[in-house]
Amino acid sequence: MRRVYLDHSATTPLDPLVLEAMAPYLSGVFGNASSIHSFGREARAALEESREHIATLLNARVDEVFFTSGGTEADNNALKGVARVNAGRGKKHIVVSAIEHHAVLHPAESLKAEGFKVDLVPVNEYGFVDPEAVEKAITPETCLISIMHANNEVGTIQPIRQIARVARDRGIVVHSDAVQSVGKITVDFKEIGVDLLSISAHKFYGPKGIGAIVIRRGTEIMPLIEGGAQESNRRAGTENVALAVGFARALALALDSLESEASRLEDLRTYLHKQLADRFEGVIFNEHPDFHLPHILSVSFDSSRRDVDGEALIMGMDLRGVAVTSGSACTSGSLQPSHVLLAMGRDVKTAKATIRFSMGRSTTKDDLDYAIDALGGVLNAMENQNVHLQ
Ligand SMILES: Cc1ncc(COP(=O)(O)O)c(C=O)c1O
Incomplete structure (x- = not known):
């Protein structure tokens, strides 16, 4: 894989x-x-x-x-x-x-x-x-x-x-x-x-x-x-x-290589941002629109628009070979919402349904396409399961 x-x-x-x-x-x-x-x-x-x-x-x-x-x-x-x-x-x-x-x-x-x-x-x-x-x-x-x-x-x-x-x-x-x-x-x-x-x-x-x-x-x-x-x-x-x-x-x-790498990563970040916004419903981008690092993109699924299980999200990505984090800490086997996202006004469910993508020197556009497809797959599987349970 x-x-x-x-x-x-x-x-x-x-x-x-x-x-x-x-x-x-x-x-x-x-x-x-x-x-x-x-x-x-x-x-x-x-x-x-x-x-x-x-x-x-x-x-x-x-x-x-x-x-x-x-x-x-x-x-x-x-x-x-x-x-x-x-x-x-x-x-x-x-x-x-x-x-x-x-x-x-x-x-x-x-x-x-x-x-x-x-x-x-x-x-x-x-x-x-x-x-x-x-x-x-x-x-x-x-x-x-x-x-x-x-x-x-x-x-x-x-x-x-x-x-x-x-x-x-x-x-x-x-x-x-x-x-x-x-x-x-x-x-x-x-x-x-x-x-x-x-x-x-x-x-x-x-x-x-x-x-x-x-x-x-x-x-x-x-x-x-x-x-x-x-x-x-x-x-x-x-x-x-x-x-x-x-x-x-x-x-x-x-x-x-700071300048060239920062600009390459910012381009990748912009690409990822657009793909996520175009493809998925109910996404909230967490960073400041003007003042942000070039390599981090954190996205939450708004709980008022979409029911996304944060734990299943990260596990589903990992099963597809994509290493990302949720920004939430796993304490005694359960996912604790991130204090950062709560301080930013996100509700507990939205804070838990968060993915942080952080890119580096080896990251390519192809990697991002793979990760976006993986995310699509995880969300679809989750939705099918929800329908099944109803
Ligand atoms: C903002 C910030 N401060 C401190 C640390 C801790 O650094 P170290 O892993 O070198 O102890 C980290 C690591 O993730 C961090 O992101």
């Missing part, structure tokens, strides 16, 4: 050139980057070269880039690290958007148990955060604002520069989860104006298990992981040189 991978927002395959760059550091060069002998210095040189490369590509300073195990750790560090610095100062209020990734929402939840108050800023029907709503949520106790750069489920890009300005004008630290945007659209750390940025390499054909937190010079933040002086005391643990080398190489490759 043909297999079509349309889940690049979940993860991407490792670029063979990235693997090639990493190979020497997985075998021959094995020294501990913190050792002072020649073996260690060799590893250290590769680590620091990777850091420099990443900093240049993101327009950050080299001493602002700190390696983490990925986006989840970077988000946890941003939230808990800034909150804990401010805990003793009476600044115990945090503002996040309602559509953040769980890597932000769950640490925010656990900070509540430490006495912090957390406000969730609402979004509109396209999952767009209004900077004025962020401004309104600020109190004299606010120590941190965390708003993602681009949403992983629907692809909407947030007005992060304006939000950063609102925060910085008031001396509040601002964090942005850029896990989905880095490598897909231009992300310039200085220009965006945030204090903290989260990145993950496996979203742009790099290895899994590495990412970074970019910390603007002078930002007060506590480490999440203690036990060593690595990463300038910001993140303890023996450095993973091979992954850092792979991260830098993957980012360089992604940025080399």
Whole structure:
């Protein structure tokens, strides 16, 4: 059976050139980057070269880039690290958007148990955060604002520069989860104006298990992981040189072809959009019409117009060899509607009847035609079954 991978927002395959760059550091060069002998210095040189490369590509300073195990750790560090610095100062209020990734929402939840108050800023029907709503949520106790750069489920890009300005004008630290945007659209750390940025390499054909937190010079933040002086005391643990080398190489490759690839993907997205709108009844497109990532298309079936079983939808696509996600989490065997789609005003049934297509370098128009036909097949089978049951 043909297999079509349309889940690049979940993860991407490792670029063979990235693997090639990493190979020497997985075998021959094995020294501990913190050792002072020649073996260690060799590893250290590769680590620091990777850091420099990443900093240049993101327009950050080299001493602002700190390696983490990925986006989840970077988000946890941003939230808990800034909150804990401010805990003793009476600044115990945090503002996040309602559509953040769980890597932000769950640490925010656990900070509540430490006495912090957390406000969730609402979004509109396209999952767009209004900077004025962020401004309104600020109190004299606010120590941190965390708003993602681009949403992983629907692809909407947030007005992060304006939000950063609102925060910085008031001396509040601002964090942005850029896990989905880095490598897909231009992300310039200085220009965006945030204090903290989260990145993950496996979203742009790099290895899994590495990412970074970019910390603007002078930002007060506590480490999440203690036990060593690595990463300038910001993140303890023996450095993973091979992954850092792979991260830098993957980012360089992604940025080399960023414009041409973004435009190719946007064309494919437009094609998919039109095909879905023409062929299927009751579809709602979830992204912001103007501000969206080029490679994500999320579509819901409006429950007031059509009865679509979300679980059967994804399973039916998988049986036909098409890998997509629903945007809903499967918890203890049942499908939970996505908090993102609920925050955007979708009802529970519509939110469950959602498919996220996320395209990547290997995606062709032919793949999309195959996926659209598969969707047609799944919906027909579902309808026939419904008729049969009536
Ligand atoms: C927006 C966003 N933040 C954070 C993460 C977590 O990143 P990682 O898988 O590197 O831990 C993801 C992964 O899907 C994501 O999409």
